[in-house]
Amino acid sequence: MGRATQQRTLKTRAQLIAAARKIVADAGYEALRVEDVVAAATVAKGTFFAHFKDKDALMDILIGDHIDALLDDMEKTSRVTSVDDLIAITKPLLHFISSERYIFDVFLRLSGALAVEDIGKIATTLYRHDRILVGLMADSPFRKDISTDLLSEGIQSFCINAVALSFCVLHRGQDVESRLSVYLDAWLCPKC
Amino acid sequence: MGRATQQRTLKTRAQLIAAARKIVADAGYEALRVEDVVAAATVAKGTFFAHFKDKDALMDILIGDHIDALLDDMEKTSRVTSVDDLIAITKPLLHFISSERYIFDVFLRLSGALAVEDIGKIATTLYRHDRILVGLMADSPFRKDISTDLLSEGIQSFCINAVALSFCVLHRGQDVESRLSVYLDAWLCPKC
């Protein structure tokens, strides 16, 4: 069982995360350096890695927390009546993930849990987003020939694709939402 | 204009790529170290970066070449008559990209060209794959309410999603092809 967590552990961890948040707020996620975080938190480098498995683990928390807050808002919506509706409530999420290439890279890297024992924040938010979508699909005007689970998976897939293309010069000109709009019309409202 | 490329330039480049291919064949993509490549090619480290912008640029060539070869095979198919057909000819591609997590990571990172001046091999293969799919959609039994361009985009999106989920412990149990089969049935043959 071992001993209980000491007070200073929580304090050090809080210092590290606070320092990291400040750096991200000032210079963006990509600019974050572990050495800068530990310097700002006035602890040694080794301490960082005693608290976080690696740099990505910290990013998982920072980015995951942000997404979680956005999902809190999204959860307030109980019903969607159109694709436009759906896109409107998804907009903040799209905006955040496409706001910095590095965020999207980390998101993709950590979106799938590689081992059962370490399902990170970001992976959890994806699952949570999925459940929210399934809830919204239950009482919606969209196609009924496939399960709400599958509808949700498709929406997520198209969201990620739309964001990915927003970073690609070959597909610029269209913004994320209008591209997603085309996808979701075809996915949710097939005319045949 | 400058002078013509010297012979030794081509030779050095060929040595570097050959050395890299050997390492990949022996130990996989993830295990490749630039220092090992230059050692095997008996050149200095700086020489590597005179030939390739960074390590990813070499990976782009190695992985891009492999995908290109798989697309050569795919291009021989002139017609698909079912989702199973489509999945059968896509299988080699799925297999390769899901064979190593690192390959998939590089693929995602380089699949979108970040600048017009450096559209890499992998980004080009994605475009090529898209054109092949559009060709196949022209004379297919799939839905006709949306353009072949959009059909193709959706197929690519679902392929990537299926591979991504294959790396996720929360979604194991199903293999890539059977998951993709569910997606493509819903995407290409909506029943409503």
Next chain:
DNA sequence: TCCTTAAATTGACCGCGGTCATTTATTTGC
């Protein structure tokens, strides 16, 4: 053949993520 000019190569060096044996601080049993 020699000299000039540009291309190609070199390797010491840097940045930064991550490790680990050692030291310091806390808790627990007596």
Next chain:
DNA sequence: GCAAATAAATGACCGCGGTCAATTTAAGGA
């Protein structure tokens, strides 16, 4: 209160990708 035991923190060190001023090699021109 004092050791023994365990948790936390430290910083020198390593691996590896990437840079750059200095050097070597090859390609015209006279």
